[in-house]
Amino acid sequence: MYGSIDLGVSARSVLALCVVLASTSAQTYRxxxxxxxxxxxxxxxxxxxxKWYEIAxxxxxxxRGKCIEANYAIRPDGTIRVLNSQFYKDKVRTAEGTAVVQDLREPARIGVSFSYFTPYSPYWILSTDYSSVAVVYSCTDILRIFHVEFAWILGRSRFLPDETLRYAQDLLLREGVDLFRMTATDQTGCGDN
Structure with missing residues (x-):
């Protein structure tokens, strides 16, 4: 009897969490x-x-800002320094994190963390030519009931040609990523356009 009460409470908690998350617009849940x-x-x-610039x-x-970019560099300890910046509420804001290659057999599947207290989140490079465009995907399972996903199209310059952008979008679509909520990042007025 005690186990069934816990299961009922857990099921209600998960359902409530799902409803709250589904109503949140700042992430993509599926x-x-x-x-x-x-x-x-x-x-x-x-x-x-x-340096990579966020295109979409x-x-x-x-x-939430504009002029979003990320800069990746190897640290002396072999980890990857991730320095993200954006212009938000009239200031440049930065966040520094650490990335690691978690399995040398799949070096394009990187883990990234922006806090000592959080586990590494997936940062998977689906495609890149290294010189102009990169397509990145991240996904975290929540009890295998739903997942939170992110996807980025990055460029070595603040703007990509239309055909390069279409290539990146098509790649994400082929991999089953829903682009309905994908938005372009504002890269205008950034000081080095």
Whole structure:
């Protein structure tokens, strides 16, 4: 009897959580477990390092500004320094995190954390030519009932040609990522256009 009470309370808690999350617009939630898209074969981390500009993204509560960019560099301990910046509420705001290659057999599946207290979140490079565009995906399962997903289209410059942007969007669609909520990132008036 005690076990069934806990199960009922847990089920109600999960249902309540689902309702709250479904009504939140700053993330992208979908039912079911995370998909497992293919990642960049023969990924070369050294070529990926450096500055990338955010061209488009699925909603992310931690990215609300404009002129969003990320800079990746190897630290002396072998981890990857991730420095994200954005212009938000009249100021440049930065966040520094750490990324690690969690399995050397799949170096395009990276884990990223922005706090000592949080586990590494997936950061999967689905495709990149290293010199102009990268397509990145992240997904976290919540009890295998639903998942939270992010996707980014990044460029080495603040603007991508239309055909490059279409290529990146098509790749995400082929991997089952719903782009209905994807929005372009404002990269105008950033000081170095």
């Amino acid at each position: 039912w079911g477990a995370c998909p497992t898209p293919k990642v960049q074969p023969n990924f070369n981390l050294q070529q990926y390092l450096g 993204k699925l909603p992310a509560s931690f990215e």
